Amino acid sequence: MSMTGESWVTTTFDTLEDWAARNSFWPFPFGTACCAIEFMSTVSSHYDVSRFGAEVVRFSPRQSDVLLVAGTINDKMGPVLKKIYDQMAEPKWVISMGACACSGGFYRAYHVMQGIDEIIPVDVYVPGCPPTPEGLIYGILQLKEKVARDREHQRRMNRESKDQEKTQSVNTGAPTV
């Protein structure tokens, strides 16, 4: 479907879209604590996360597709995090960076949420306190694979359900779409 110089590439639109989505995450850094500092290190020159296509950091939930929760989330912050997640458009994914976001970390305490999965779904958990930048990058790569896998899976599901519909409509005589 595209032409570069003299050569042609043919593909389906779905594949193209998949390829784009998983190679250019736009993270929303929900950074609250120490992990956010390591997130900054990951983004800055030394580790340079742009090598993996995830450097377009957006602070607006409307413009981003990966919610990167870096830091402790406490009960006061809970409603805020939930709201940001709800405001993000589909498709969206969540990376939980660090022990605190994953499970409350070593704060088994009266004001700390014991993992963000109490309120929002999480796709990739990155362990560590804080995770090293390498760890975070690995998490991003994992998400990449997951996105590819999930979309493939979803398409197959769609196709199957369409096939089913078709079979049904053939049997009932209703018009097929």
Next chain:
Amino acid sequence: MSTLAPPQSETTATPELDAVRAKFPAGSILPQDGLDQPVWIVSKDVLFDVARELKENPQTQFDMMLDLFGVDFPDREERFEAVYSLYSLQRKARLRLKVPMREDDVTLPSMVSLWKGLDWFEREAYDMFGFGFDGHPNLRRILCHEAFQGHPLRKDYDPARRWILTEDKIYKPHFDLPETGDEMFERMTINIGPSHPAMHGTFRLMAVLDGETIVASDVEIGYLHRCFEKMCETHTWQHVIPYTDRLNYCSAFINNVGYCRTVEKMLKVEVPPKAIWARMILSEFSRIMDHCVCNGTTLVDAGGLTNFWYMFQPREEIYGLLESVCGARLTVSACRIGGLIQDLPPDFEARSRKLLEMIPPLVDDVEKLVNKNRIWIDRSVGVAAISGEDAVNWSWTGPCLRASGVGYDVRRAHPYDLYDTLDFEVPVLYGGDVYDRFRIRMLEIRESLKMIRQLLDRGMPSGPWIVDDPHVALPSKEACYNQMEAMIYHFKLIMDGISVPEGEMYSMVEGANGELGFYVISDGTGKPYRIHCRPPCFPIFSAFPGLIKGGSVSDAIVSLGGLNVIAGELER
């Protein structure tokens, strides 16, 4: 070389204090002897007058209220104690006031009219212990959320008892403002944060705007309150070290040192010279790192992203050094009570020297980019300025105070470790604005480099890196596996922890953003009875609404970064 700093103050019987005490009825003030600094037990009824006298009497001049916090002793008849910590810049003297209270009567007079810095401290004491403060302008919870019930630092509060906040309960501010009288104009209230890059992810600013000008504002914090003080009470003394890392996580190592020094003073152990030497070098490197992040983010907030990349480079290099010392980059936990985590790596000196070469050019680059930059100067000079007098009244310490012309630095005023043997300057600037707060950090980076160079030139002291005391430091692995006693000590230390003698202690270090103090109480068991951290940025940030009043929103944004408010330390 001893870890025991020179006595921080005169013995308890000081004539100035006695003169003040004589003015009040006998029995209302009881001095407590034999502690690390003069302590008075003051009765609640005379508290306000005593405090005012201490502040205004030219003999005592306690112009700064460093701290206020509560302690709970459920077994005592007077169950609660409010502890005030006073400091006199002129006389370099300290005084601690303890106010005992019965459980059924926990209301104190508010002293915000004397020291504005107490505003948030009183709210914190209300939140954590349920103390009341008569006459406080805005006494509501500060760290815990709006739906929270009970007072978590009371001893009978279960450390893991949570309350859930729902969106309908979130605080909405009310501003009582006089009418402008002009119906053509409408004021607008805007909300920035907490999830906003300019608010560094964890603060919430609500401001009323008249056109472009902020006429009133309120800040809300507590979005990172993670119960440091309560967690300390449920862990052994050694286990507290990782928690201290996460106070000011931009310079975690300094927190380690501050905490370990306090406990070492209580234990009266002598830290080996090698550990002290390394602690100082790593503390100064941590300070550089902290200043780099602070100035880097300030410039980002002002729109200069390039500097941020430049400023992060020294950080990465210093991370490398820390990683070689302890294996972690950010949250290092590299100190142990009595010394360091392990021996220094063989290339420690060489690496440190290399850093000394590497950092100055990077700092120069940033200075070249901004020092004559018209945009930066226009946005920072004269913005959010505060006078030295006000800064003292707000209990500011650290670089922000020194940018307002008050040269208080713990390393100079109360030298600890080897600071009295080093040749360094305490930079002082007089503008008190965003520009000077930025510049002072640049100057301090160079001073820190100077100190590190002097220490390296002295050479690494030989000897052990941790005290040789089996009641304090873990025996070596080899000894553990081969000797019965060593194994027993190991077992005891791991299972029961260090047993710190009964008593209390306050000691402080110069953190990257001011006086970082730890007040600890031990009841002789393996766990701390109470640990309170004096967070330098807590009073600094409490002055923020006043600083930005009358400025524009963009001024508010650019002034936050320079205050170096680190949420982990602010809210603990």
